[in-house]
Amino acid sequence: MSSAIAGAAADGSVAVGGRKAPADKYDERRRALGDSALRTLGELGYARASLREIANNSEFSHGVVHYYFEDKHDLIVYCVREYKSVCVRRYDGVIADSTTPEELVGGFADKLIETLRDEAAMHRLWYDVRTQSMFDDRLRAVAVEIDGWLEEMVGRVVGRYAELAGTVPALPASVLYGIVDGLFQQALLGVTQGREGVLEELHALVHALLPTMVTPA
Amino acid sequence: MSSAIAGAAADGSVAVGGRKAPADKYDERRRALGDSALRTLGELGYARASLREIANNSEFSHGVVHYYFEDKHDLIVYCVREYKSVCVRRYDGVIADSTTPEELVGGFADKLIETLRDEAAMHRLWYDVRTQSMFDDRLRAVAVEIDGWLEEMVGRVVGRYAELAGTVPALPASVLYGIVDGLFQQALLGVTQGREGVLEELHALVHALLPTMVTPA
DNA sequence: CCGTCGTCTTGACAACTGTCAAGGGTTTTC
DNA sequence: GAAAACCCTTGACAGTTGTCAAGACGACGG
Numbered sequence: 001m002s003s004a005i006a007g008a009a010a011d012g013s014v015a016v017g018g019r020k021a022p023a024d025k026y027d028e029r030r031r032a033l034g035d036s037a038l039r040t041l042g043e044l045g046y047a048r049a050s051l052r053e054i055a056n057n058s059e060f061s062h063g064v065v066h067y068y069f070e071d072k073h074d075l076i077v078y079c080v081r082e083y084k085s086v087c088v089r090r091y092d093g094v095i096a097d098s099t100t101p102e103e104l105v106g107g108f109a110d111k112l113i114e115t116l117r118d119e120a121a122m123h124r125l126w127y128d129v130r131t132q133s134m135f136d137d138r139l140r141a142v143a144v145e146i147d148g149w150l151e152e153m154v155g156r157v158v159g160r161y162a163e164l165a166g167t168v169p170a171l172p173a174s175v176l177y178g179i180v181d182g183l184f185q186q187a188l189l190g191v192t193q194g195r196e197g198v199l200e201e202l203h204a205l206v207h208a209l210l211p212t213m214v215t216p217a
Numbered sequence: 218m219s220s221a222i223a224g225a226a227a228d229g230s231v232a233v234g235g236r237k238a239p240a241d242k243y244d245e246r247r248r249a250l251g252d253s254a255l256r257t258l259g260e261l262g263y264a265r266a267s268l269r270e271i272a273n274n275s276e277f278s279h280g281v282v283h284y285y286f287e288d289k290h291d292l293i294v295y296c297v298r299e300y301k302s303v304c305v306r307r308y309d310g311v312i313a314d315s316t317t318p319e320e321l322v323g324g325f326a327d328k329l330i331e332t333l334r335d336e337a338a339m340h341r342l343w344y345d346v347r348t349q350s351m352f353d354d355r356l357r358a359v360a361v362e363i364d365g366w367l368e369e370m371v372g373r374v375v376g377r378y379a380e381l382a383g384t385v386p387a388l389p390a391s392v393l394y395g396i397v398d399g400l401f402q403q404a405l406l407g408v409t410q411g412r413e414g415v416l417e418e419l420h421a422l423v424h425a426l427l428p429t430m431v432t433p434a
Numbered sequence: 435c436c437g438t439c440g441t442c443t444t445g446a447c448a449a450c451t452g453t454c455a456a457g458g459g460t461t462t463t464c
Numbered sequence: 465g466a467a468a469a470c471c472c473t474t475g476a477c478a479g480t481t482g483t484c485a486a487g488a489c490g491a492c493g494g
Binding site: 242243246277278279280281284 | 442
């Protein structure tokens with residue numbers, strides 16, 4: 001019986017207290033498997049990454065996936081949501097610590113090209129999942145959810161920038177996100193193609209564009 | 218032997234002249250199969266559309282694909298390139314006929330939401346292929362090529378708009394394309410999710426944004 | 435009327451997929 | 465220390481995939 005999954009789902013919400021709960025180890029393993037899967041998924045993409053390949057690149061065998069996850073869809077949703085939930089918090093420090101508009105732009109642009117350089121595989125996986133969500137109903141919900149997170153993130157950055165500049169954003173967050181996301185995606189495509197200077201261009205572009213996203217002071 | 222493909226490839230470039238050449242029928246069939254495949258691909262996406270399913274939705278059997286195309290990759294590249302090559306010419310009439318900036322914006326926005334409404338499946342297929350190109354080397358070339366077409370298209374639209382307004386674009390075509398593409402993609406996601414008012418919002422957005430894409434007159 | 439060429443169908447192939455049942459160790463519990 | 469629970473591996477399943485060879489069918493030219 002698949003008591004492990006059902007049981008853990010029940011236990012997990014109860015959040016047992018005193019001793020080293022078994023749910024801890026379960027969640028830990030689940031996270032480890034998710035991390036490992038994330039690497040393979042980022043390398044091969046949603047369609048090409050089979051459960052066997054994912055398991056091969058981990059310390060487990062291929063059958064274990066169904067012990068910790070309901071099915072492939074469940075695993076992928078878990079992985080992407082896990083990654084993206086920390087991803088959207090990347091600029092919180094910059095937002096909190098910046099005291100001038102220029103400082104915020106610099107910090108934002110720096111971290112943007114940093115993640116573009118270091119985590120390109122994760123980003124292309126996200127775009128893969130979001131695109132697949134247009135064909136697969138089961139991915140729709142999580143894609144919409146994460147897209148909402150990202151929109152809020154961009155909204156926070158531009159909102160804080162406007163605040164520091166003593167003004168307000170010139171466009172709704174959804175539009176700002178669409179613009180930033182489009183440019184980021186183009187940069188990601190450029191990175192994947194091995195084009196030179198992509199990171200520097202995006203860095204400069206952010207500096208040039210952010211001031212135009214708020215109403216003149 | 219696969220003489221059909223090899224022979225046609227050789228014939229195709231020679232472009233035989235006088236009589237009703239067999240290459241005509243060959244190309245005609247190839248186009249018909251491509252059209253049919255395009256419908257299935259737009260419905261299911263790159264990964265889920267099997268050659269059997271594609272053939273099922275056509276008047277042919279599944280084996281015929283390898284008579285007209287080298288392999289699945291060849292078929293998909295042919296289809297997408299074929300569709301996109303007419304797609305990027307969609308606004309040429311508007312560009313040529315408009316006599317005022319406002320007229321051009323209106324025509325551009327109209328056609329944009331028209332294709333978003335009527336050909337959503339084709340657009341999500343394109344985004345699918347472009348995203349897959351980040352995982353699959355064999356798709357890279359065609360994705361880069363088509364992305365170039367689209368960038369030029371946006372460049373032509375904004376360039377003509379600036380001309381009619383007596384000024385010049387404020388940003389390079391690559392940036393303009395990134396912005397427009399990002400917003401278009403968000404709208405496409407919205408349409409796919411069945412969100413209301415997406416088309417109207419994009420229409421208004423184009424009207425609001427295009428003037429900001431040229432240097433003030 | 436025979437043979438040839440172009441066109442298309444059928445059937446098979448090997449490989450790969452997600453899924454899951456059966457069972458072996460290992461740990462925990464009483 | 466026996467019994468139960470937990471964790472994980474192995475092996476198999478049914479289905480699907482891209483690919484291609486063998487051959488049928490019809491048209492056309494001799």
